[in-house]
Amino acid sequence: MELKSILEAILFSAQKPLNLKELRDVFAGAPEHAEGDELVRGLKRVKEPELTAALEQLAKEHEEAKRTYRLVCVAGCWQFVTEPGYAPWLKTLVGHRARPPRLSAPGLETLAIIAYRQPITRAEIEQVRGVAVDGVMQTLLERGLVEQAGRAEVVGRPMTYATTAVFLEYFGLRSLDELPAADELRRIVVQKPEALVTADPGLATVPPEQLGLPGEPAPDQAPPSETPSPKPEPEPAEPQAEPATNPSDETPRAPQGD
Numbered sequence: 001m002e003l004k005s006i007l008e009a010i011l012f013s014a015q016k017p018l019n020l021k022e023l024r025d026v027f028a029g030a031p032e033h034a035e036g037d038e039l040v041r042g043l044k045r046v047k048e049p050e051l052t053a054a055l056e057q058l059a060k061e062h063e064e065a066k067r068t069y070r071l072v073c074v075a076g077c078w079q080f081v082t083e084p085g086y087a088p089w090l091k092t093l094v095g096h097r098a099r100p101p102r103l104s105a106p107g108l109e110t111l112a113i114i115a116y117r118q119p120i121t122r123a124e125i126e127q128v129r130g131v132a133v134d135g136v137m138q139t140l141l142e143r144g145l146v147e148q149a150g151r152a153e154v155v156g157r158p159m160t161y162a163t164t165a166v167f168l169e170y171f172g173l174r175s176l177d178e179l180p181a182a183d184e185l186r187r188i189v190v191q192k193p194e195a196l197v198t199a200d201p202g203l204a205t206v207p208p209e210q211l212g213l214p215g216e217p218a219p220d221q222a223p224p225s226e227t228p229s230p231k232p233e234p235e236p237a238e239p240q241a242e243p244a245t246n247p248s249d250e251t252p253r254a255p256q257g258d
Contacts, residue, residue: 001039003046004054004061008071017077020048075168076175103139110136111145115167115179119149119160137161145170 010026011018018026027043034040055078059071069082082090103111106129113128114120125133140146149162168175 002054003043003050004058006043007051007054008058011071011078011080014079017074017079019077020051023051023078024048072172073174074172075165104136106131106133106136107139111140111163111167114140114146114161115163115176118162119152120162121152121158121160123158125161 007023010023024046027046030040031037031044055071055073059073062070068086069080071078072081109129110125110133113125117124117128122133122137125137137146144164144166146161146167147164149160151157152160163176167173173179
């Protein structure tokens, strides 16, 4: 009887996920129910690295066998879960438990700051986000994703906050070590839209080349088929000579009588 087979039987019969400490307690108490069994007594003091190796091997075998269920570790606890593709039939069988509403964008931003910088004070969170986080923090605390972790060793000793096991379960993480590293986040390709969403005529978000009425060129550009030619500079006007006075052009006076 292999260690991984014993673990499979324990986890299959368990009513809840079990961590390594709880599994070791099961092995430690087994000799009380099997007197004289050398195998049971030999596994009484099994080490955590041995359990981890056996569990990893068992999870790999279930994955390769492509069964309807698989072995996973979430928040440090091991459990069997069914494949997501069978959800419609299982929901019909056992009922559907409504999940809490999704977190808002501010909630996710605040939770990410706490996850990567915990333990962290509320003032430090607000310094990173640039806005007050009173309402968001209250929501995270009520949903059990964040908890008080102690007090900071600074003036006033403000409260610090950290993520909980519920946070790991919510995102399906084994531990905080599975959080994406900063360099991994930078390698994620962000697909940019082909054009601005608000690219309407007359809006400030429109690129300069798109300004103007439809069918007309931009005010700072010439039509694509024509090349603007420089205007010639105007030539200075020649000074005009004043007309000469001709005595003959004068109107004769009528003779005056004595």
